[in-house]
Structure formats: C-alpha cells, structure tokens
Amino acid sequence: MKFAYYPGCSADGSGIEYGMSMERTAKILGFELEELEDWNCCGATSGHNTDQLLSLALPARNLAIAEKTGMSMMTPCAACYSRHRHAEHVIQHDPEMKKKIELVLEKELQGTSETVSILDILANKIGTEAIAAKVTNPLTTMKAACYYGCLLVRPVGLTGFDDAEDPQTMDKVMKALGADAIEWSHKTECCGAAMVTSRPDVGNPMLYRVLKDAKESGAECIVTACPLCMLNLDMRQAGIEKKFKEKFDLPIYYVTELLAVACGDDPKTAGINKHFVEAGQYLQTVKVRAAEAKAAAEKAAAEAAAKAKEKAAAAQAKAAGKSTDKAKPEAAATEPDLKKIEAFKTALTKNPDKMAAKLVDDPARAEILATTLDEKRIAKLAQLMASDMEKAKKAANAFVTAELKKQGDCQD
Amino acid sequence: MDLAIKLSPATEDQKTLLAKVEKEAGTSVNLCYQCGKCTAGCPAAFAMDYPPRQVIRLLQLGMIEQALQAESIWICASCETCSARCPRGVDIASLMDTMRRQALKQGKADKRVAAFNKAFLSNVKNFGKTYEAGLLLRYNLTTGQLFKDMELGLPMMIRGKVGVLPERIKAREEMKKIFERAEKLGGDE
Numbered sequence: 001m002k003f004a005y006y007p008g009c010s011a012d013g014s015g016i017e018y019g020m021s022m023e024r025t026a027k028i029l030g031f032e033l034e035e036l037e038d039w040n041c042c043g044a045t046s047g048h049n050t051d052q053l054l055s056l057a058l059p060a061r062n063l064a065i066a067e068k069t070g071m072s073m074m075t076p077c078a079a080c081y082s083r084h085r086h087a088e089h090v091i092q093h094d095p096e097m098k099k100k101i102e103l104v105l106e107k108e109l110q111g112t113s114e115t116v117s118i119l120d121i122l123a124n125k126i127g128t129e130a131i132a133a134k135v136t137n138p139l140t141t142m143k144a145a146c147y148y149g150c151l152l153v154r155p156v157g158l159t160g161f162d163d164a165e166d167p168q169t170m171d172k173v174m175k176a177l178g179a180d181a182i183e184w185s186h187k188t189e190c191c192g193a194a195m196v197t198s199r200p201d202v203g204n205p206m207l208y209r210v211l212k213d214a215k216e217s218g219a220e221c222i223v224t225a226c227p228l229c230m231l232n233l234d235m236r237q238a239g240i241e242k243k244f245k246e247k248f249d250l251p252i253y254y255v256t257e258l259l260a261v262a263c264g265d266d267p268k269t270a271g272i273n274k275h276f277v278e279a280g281q282y283l284q285t286v287k288v289r290a291a292e293a294k295a296a297a298e299k300a301a302a303e304a305a306a307k308a309k310e311k312a313a314a315a316q317a318k319a320a321g322k323s324t325d326k327a328k329p330e331a332a333a334t335e336p337d338l339k340k341i342e343a344f345k346t347a348l349t350k351n352p353d354k355m356a357a358k359l360v361d362d363p364a365r366a367e368i369l370a371t372t373l374d375e376k377r378i379a380k381l382a383q384l385m386a387s388d389m390e391k392a393k394k395a396a397n398a399f400v401t402a403e404l405k406k407q408g409d410c411q412d
Numbered sequence: 413m414d415l416a417i418k419l420s421p422a423t424e425d426q427k428t429l430l431a432k433v434e435k436e437a438g439t440s441v442n443l444c445y446q447c448g449k450c451t452a453g454c455p456a457a458f459a460m461d462y463p464p465r466q467v468i469r470l471l472q473l474g475m476i477e478q479a480l481q482a483e484s485i486w487i488c489a490s491c492e493t494c495s496a497r498c499p500r501g502v503d504i505a506s507l508m509d510t511m512r513r514q515a516l517k518q519g520k521a522d523k524r525v526a527a528f529n530k531a532f533l534s535n536v537k538n539f540g541k542t543y544e545a546g547l548l549l550r551y552n553l554t555t556g557q558l559f560k561d562m563e564l565g566l567p568m569m570i571r572g573k574v575g576v577l578p579e580r581i582k583a584r585e586e587m588k589k590i591f592e593r594a595e596k597l598g599g600d601e
Contacts, residue, residue: 009541009542009543009544010544012575012579013543013544013545013573013575014544014568014573016571016572016573038540038583039581040536040541040581040583040587041540041541041542043533043536044532044542045490045529046528046529046530046532047533047536048490048509049490049512049513049516049525049529050513050516050529050530050533051513051595052510052598053594053597054533054590054591054594054595054598057590057594058536061586061590103593103597104593104594104597105590106589106593150489150490150491150492150493154491154492154495154496155492155495155496155503155505156496164496188493189455189493190455190456190491190493192489193489193491194528195456195487195489197528197561198525198528199459199522201459202456202459202487202489203489205459206455206456206489209455235568274571274573275571276567
C-alpha cells in the first residue's frame, strides 16, 4: 500500500511529533508514504474566511500534483483533509467553479484525486486485525477518550468514512492497541480551533468543556488525530486549568504515537517527550498496570485450571468407588432427558410455527411442517430433539417431503 | 442589538445581495423552518449576539445588513455541527463562511480575526507554507498584543516546535500568481 503524503504546515512545527509518529506508523504497518512534490499550504480557515476561489485554488494545486502520482493522498491534519476534500468535491460536482480554478492555476484538473485521512487508512484500509497483530506492548488498562473533533467527520457529505455523531474508527484502533475507549459526549464537539488564539473569550470555554467532559467521563488521557486539537488540548491545558481553577492533568496523544508505542517504540522515538502536559509518566503507569493485569489473569487462569483438575480427580475417585453400581448414573441421566422430551412436546404443541422454523430452514417448508404436526409426529420429533438436534432436523425435513409428495399425488 | 424592529418588505438591493450570498454558499435560507437545532448544537452560541437560527431568520426577512454586522459570524468556529444536524439541509456553516467574506469586502470584519487571516495568507503567498512563529509574531504586532502567548514561545522552541526560519516551497512565483489571478477572477462577479 502506497500513498502520496501531504504532511501539512504543522508537521514541521507545532505538530512535529505527529509527523514523526506518522512515519513510524507507516513503517510499522508496512505502508509507504511518498511526500507530495513541492506542496503548498491549503489556506486553512484563513483562506475560506477570506476568498472562496483562493480557498479552492490553494488545495487544488496540490490535488493537481497528487492526480499525476495516481495514488490516494493521505494527510494527517484534519483541517488540510477537510480543505482538500472540499476542493475535490467542487472539482467533481461544479463544472463552472472547476473552470475558474483551472484558470487560476493555469492547469487542467482531471478530478481523479482522492484525499484520505489517517483514521480511514488505519480502521478501514489496513484494518484493526492487522494492527492488533503488530502490537507487542498492549495498552491494557489505558482509559482513553477518543477525540475526533470537527473536520474528520463533518461536513458529512465531504468525509463519510465514519459516523458524524458517534464515530468509531479511532475507538476501534485504540481497542486494537489494547486500550479502553471510554464513552463520552464530546468526541465530536469543537475544541475552539483558531478561536482559542484569536478570540480566547469564545475559544477558552469551548476548550474547557471538552477537557471537563473527558475527565468526568472517566478518561485518563485524550487521543486525537488533529494537530490543532492537540495544540489546544495540550499546549493550552495549563492555561485553561488556571483560568477555570480546575485541575485536569490529562495527557494528550496522537493516535499514531500510541500505535507506535504499543508496537514496541520507545515513547521518545514517537515524539511523546515533546508534549506540554507530561505524557510519558502515564504510559509508564499503564505499562505497570498492564503487567499487573496480565499477572492477575495468568494467576486466575492457573487457579481455575488447578480447581478443574481437582474436581476431575475427585469425580474419578467417586466413579471408581461406585464402579460396582453401573446402572445408577445411567438412570440419573435419563431423568432429565424425559423432562426435555416433555418440554419439547409442549413447545411443539403450543408454538408449532416457531419450532418448525427452528427445524426447517426454508420458511415455506417450515410452514408445511407447522400445519401438519400431529401427536405422533410431535412425540417422534420431541424425542429426537432431546437426544440429537441434527437427527430431529432430518426427520422434520423427511416429514415435509412426505407431505409434499402426498399433496402432489392428490393433485395428480 | 435592537430588541424591537420594524419590518418592511426587502428592497431589491437586499434581495440581490441575499441571492448572491445564497448562491455562493450553495444553499437556501427559505428551507429553514426555525426549529433551532443549529443553535442548540452550536458550541459557540453562548457568545453570539444572534445565535445561528436568528441569523438565518434575519436573512429570511431580508435583513442582510444586520446579519452581516452580527458579531456571530466572527464567533462561528466553522465546526460544521449546525450543517450536519439541520433537518432541512440548510448549509448554515457555508452561509456563515460566505457572510464573513461578504463582510470583509464591505469592511465590516472583526479586526482581530481579519488581522490573523491576513497574516496567515501573506505567509502562504510569500513562502507557499505557513510559518507559525512568524505568523504569531506578526499577528501580535498588528493587533497591539505584543506579549500575548509569550509564555508559550520559549517552551515551544525548546521542544523543537518552532522553525528558526520559514520553510519555503520552490514554486513561490507560481503561488504569487495564484493569489493575483484568484483576486482578479474572484472580483469579476
């Protein structure tokens, strides 16, 4: 699997650890990332707040380059993803605007590019089974709030790889890594985005609510796939704690960082030492707890095995002691069988439709069986059902075949 | 905000402007039946003068000037929750976006947001990429908030999250031309 790679402007700056762990993720899972030749900034929010045509032309220049590679283009940043998906949508569905974009770029566009997100690749293209197979240090006992934010799941018509209200792709990946993905209500609420910088009076309360809900829902950390969400949740967490006089102490991770660590990377290689909220200690705690959980599970399994062995030995001893009286255990076994037969008889008499459906797969044939059950057949079927369900099914089918034959004869 | 308003039929100018905004946004305000689901889900509604539903109502009534002057359009964080949830399929987020651009053209933009956007795009025009450190510095200078977020600058540098120099792409000339042509063609309408 190979993708054109659009790292986005943050991958060398504020989101440097996202870029680092992305490369590690690709290497671990065995997919190739080929950086897009001389790519440019997508214009982000500033672009679409200022000029519509410019906001489409900037990502379209990258799409023109990506088209030529013939590969899908992966971008880790949620905002870059959204802007490129948006431009793709316009190029494919709005011929008038496409023409204008081409004039601005002085390039022709085929409209064949496909921008994909890392969550889509991990959960849908690689799959959680393949990921789980690479895990060497499972994140057992980690309590993670999977935070999707806005642009990975909205607008629905542009994204579409996951549910807009209760997305699951990241939850599935985290579970594959061994972690608990907690249920919480703010997984797609906005973190405040650029508002936290340009209008803190608006952005700060938004950021505060996301942190607060994660904490109250039992999360011990938040996992994200967006560099701006990371910047806000991580770098500005201390400021929010001070402003709202509430302690969160929630380490924030990129999903790619945790994947790398769970697959054996040193946290430093994944870039976890570059966070603002201390994030290495929690990984250590998880490691200790995971080891304890593993030891406890092994101990419980050993105890259960010993108990079972003891029980088997006792049963053997008992059987040996009573070996002279062979008839007794047999008689004991037939008693519940009689009860079973009676129960099946009652069921066949009271609910012939339901029981017939259990015995015969074809609904039309099952109906024939249900309408032709008499006392004799019920007695026969109940006895067979109590001893061997497969035989009962065969007998039931034979009844239907006989019935059909009888009806056919009459018609003749 | 005026609590009582005198309604009169929309003028031709108002109708023309509204039609232009609707076309650019790719949606119609007349689809809205004022249920308020957009406002209920809006994470920034608490700070708005006119929450999303009321902005749409202003547009329905032809009061587009009031809508363009509303602080709300600059408080909208473009999170797209309203559009995702609207039972009538009104693309409210796209309308907000279009109105921001319209307000900018009319010189009615929120100064801080406009300054940030200008600084950001100037980076892209000159380097082809965003230079985060330069961007914040320039933003602080133009808005007169010299020491805003200063406490975060050094820790960012220590963590290797600030480039010393802006990264530049090769096609810088091409970028400048894209900006120029977009401005020219965008202004044709």
